Amino acid sequence: MTGLFTAAQVRGAERAAMAGLRPGVLMQRAATGLAAVCLGLLGRAHGVRVVLLVGSGDNGGDALFAGAVLAVRGAQVTAVLLAPDRAHADGLAALLRAGGRTGGAESLARADLVLDGIVGIGGTGGLRDDAVALVHAAVAGPGLLVAVDVPSGVSADTGEVAGEAFPAQHTVTFGAVKTGLVVGAGRGAAGTVHLVDIGLGPHLPAPDAEQLTDADVAVHLDPPGAGDDKYSRGVVGVIAGSATYPGAGVLCTGAALRARPGLVRYAGTAAEGVKAAWPEALVTSGRPGAAGRVQAWVVGPGMGTDEAARSVLAEVLATDLPVVVDADALTLVAAQPGLVGDRTAPTVLTPHDREFARLFGEVGGDRVAAARRGAAALGCTVLLKGDATVVADRDGAAFVNATGTSWLATAGTGDVLAGVLGAFLTGGPAAAEAAAVAAHVHGRAGQLAAEQGPLIAGDLVRVLPRTLARLRGADG
Numbered sequence: 001m002t003g004l005f006t007a008a009q010v011r012g013a014e015r016a017a018m019a020g021l022r023p024g025v026l027m028q029r030a031a032t033g034l035a036a037v038c039l040g041l042l043g044r045a046h047g048v049r050v051v052l053l054v055g056s057g058d059n060g061g062d063a064l065f066a067g068a069v070l071a072v073r074g075a076q077v078t079a080v081l082l083a084p085d086r087a088h089a090d091g092l093a094a095l096l097r098a099g100g101r102t103g104g105a106e107s108l109a110r111a112d113l114v115l116d117g118i119v120g121i122g123g124t125g126g127l128r129d130d131a132v133a134l135v136h137a138a139v140a141g142p143g144l145l146v147a148v149d150v151p152s153g154v155s156a157d158t159g160e161v162a163g164e165a166f167p168a169q170h171t172v173t174f175g176a177v178k179t180g181l182v183v184g185a186g187r188g189a190a191g192t193v194h195l196v197d198i199g200l201g202p203h204l205p206a207p208d209a210e211q212l213t214d215a216d217v218a219v220h221l222d223p224p225g226a227g228d229d230k231y232s233r234g235v236v237g238v239i240a241g242s243a244t245y246p247g248a249g250v251l252c253t254g255a256a257l258r259a260r261p262g263l264v265r266y267a268g269t270a271a272e273g274v275k276a277a278w279p280e281a282l283v284t285s286g287r288p289g290a291a292g293r294v295q296a297w298v299v300g301p302g303m304g305t306d307e308a309a310r311s312v313l314a315e316v317l318a319t320d321l322p323v324v325v326d327a328d329a330l331t332l333v334a335a336q337p338g339l340v341g342d343r344t345a346p347t348v349l350t351p352h353d354r355e356f357a358r359l360f361g362e363v364g365g366d367r368v369a370a371a372r373r374g375a376a377a378l379g380c381t382v383l384l385k386g387d388a389t390v391v392a393d394r395d396g397a398a399f400v401n402a403t404g405t406s407w408l409a410t411a412g413t414g415d416v417l418a419g420v421l422g423a424f425l426t427g428g429p430a431a432a433e434a435a436a437v438a439a440h441v442h443g444r445a446g447q448l449a450a451e452q453g454p455l456i457a458g459d460l461v462r463v464l465p466r467t468l469a470r471l472r473g474a475d476g
């Protein structure tokens with residue numbers, strides 16, 4: 001599990017850590033780690049042209065000290081100071097002693113690497129005009145773009161970008177991963193995130209949110225034991241698709257079957273199509289109650305929003321079983337929130353942004369807060385789909401997904417996620433964790449399928465067994 005932290009949490013840990021250390025020690029650790037990552041990215045230092053963008057805070061100080069390390073190793077380091085009279089004095093002195101120099105924005109046109117030390121966790125509001133001009137010049141130049149701690153312009157807490165941000169290819173962050181580096185616009189601006197340990201660990205509080213790793217997910221992928229049968233492996237009920245458009249039913253049922261082979265029961269008007277595609281599923285064209293015993297329901301993809309669909313949804317939500325509410329079912333819940341709000345059994349809503357807006361109002365720039373707001377409003381779990389899918393529970397626990405690919409933005413992939421989630425909801429973990437596991441698996445399946453080129457949703461179902469096998473391997 002990777003903990004995600006706010007700027008205030010990191011500052012608190014920094015204060016506590018500093019109490020037992022000489023002044024400047026944490027900055028030295030940060031700068032040394034930063035320089036090491038840069039060396040790794042460049043492959044060498046000698047003769048390499050490095051440009052530092054230096055604001056007036058400690059973020060600029062980190063860049064200057066790292067620049068000094070690189071200069072000692074033979075790099076040609078130029079510091080562009082946004083506020084020359086307020087640049088970190090010791091950092092600037094160290095850089096000059098090491099053979100670095102100060103210069104103007106024109107140096108960016110010949111840079112091999114640009115270090116963005118304009119502003120870190122002390123930033124507020126959008127980037128100022130002088131900083132924006134420098135960022136544009138850096139982007140126009142040939143240098144590799146590396147952000148110090150946080151890409152300037154990104155809110156470390158939320159990932160919001162008010163205006164413009166430094167579009168980093170790599171971000172070297174200190175002490176703890178900030179939530180804003182992995183979610184929303186910040187995720188796009190941060191590129192690959194490298195965490196440098198500066199010794200804050202023992203002083204960090206419980207994280208603001210969490211990110212599952214492959215190893216965290218692997219523990220939920222236990223193979224069947226000798227005593228297992230189809231019932232003990234979990235029975236998922238699927239209500240999706242229609243007689244005219246059976247596709248959603250086929251994808252959702254297939255995903256549930258492939259995610260955790262036990263038993264999948266299908267109920268709905270796409271029964272014929274589902275049976276043809278998945279003879280392993282037990283199908284009925286009748287009501288949910290006619291499907292037989294299930295341990296969790298998935299309801300909604302392609303089921304329509306007419307009165308028949310509404311009454312089926314109401315029947316499922318009236319049970320005391322866990323339910324995944326997706327797609328058309330979300331539209332129905334938006335019109336009648338009491339269907340979910342009155343439940344006591346786990347309910348996972350899986351909206352994309354437009355569906356979320358219909359349920360809870362606009363998502364806005366703070367996606368974790370939005371998911372928490374939705375979960376609290378209906379007393380459920382919300383899985384807010386996106387470039388980084390966010391899961392929040394009614395008690396405020398939150399996960400940000402770490403896997404996926406933009407190739408997943410294609411029809412039917414949501415139906416697959418719903419099926420996978422239904423399967424994991426039968427498996428033991430609490431609803432929010434099950435949703436986070438499903439999002440992680442779905443993202444990894446997308447990455448695997450995308451290795452063969454553009455993917456279609458059916459590819460996700462096909463690669464699920466291989467995805468799960470690979471993830472299981474991460475356990476050891």
Ligand SMILES: NC(=O)C1=CN([C@@H]2O[C@H](COP(=O)(O)OP(=O)(O)OC[C@H]3O[C@@H](n4cnc5c(N)ncnc54)[C@H](OP(=O)(O)O)[C@@H]3O)[C@@H](O)[C@H]2O)[C@@H](O)CC1
Pocket residue numbers: 010011013014026027030055056057058059060061062118119120121122123124125126127128131148149150174175198
């Ligand atoms: N915490 C830790 O454990 C450690 C932290 N460390 C490092 O310290 C960093 C935090 O340093 P910090 O507190 O000095 O703030 P920082 O991010 O440099 O920003 C303040 C400056 O930015 C400016 N500014 C503000 N908004 C702006 C905007 N929108 N657009 C443009 N400029 C803007 C603001 O200007 P002012 O308002 O004063 O004119 C002020 O000068 C942290 O990110 C990490 O790198 C490590 O060294 C070691 C361990």
Ligand SMILES: [K+]
Pocket residue numbers: 059116117118119120147148149150151152
């Ligand atoms: K920065």
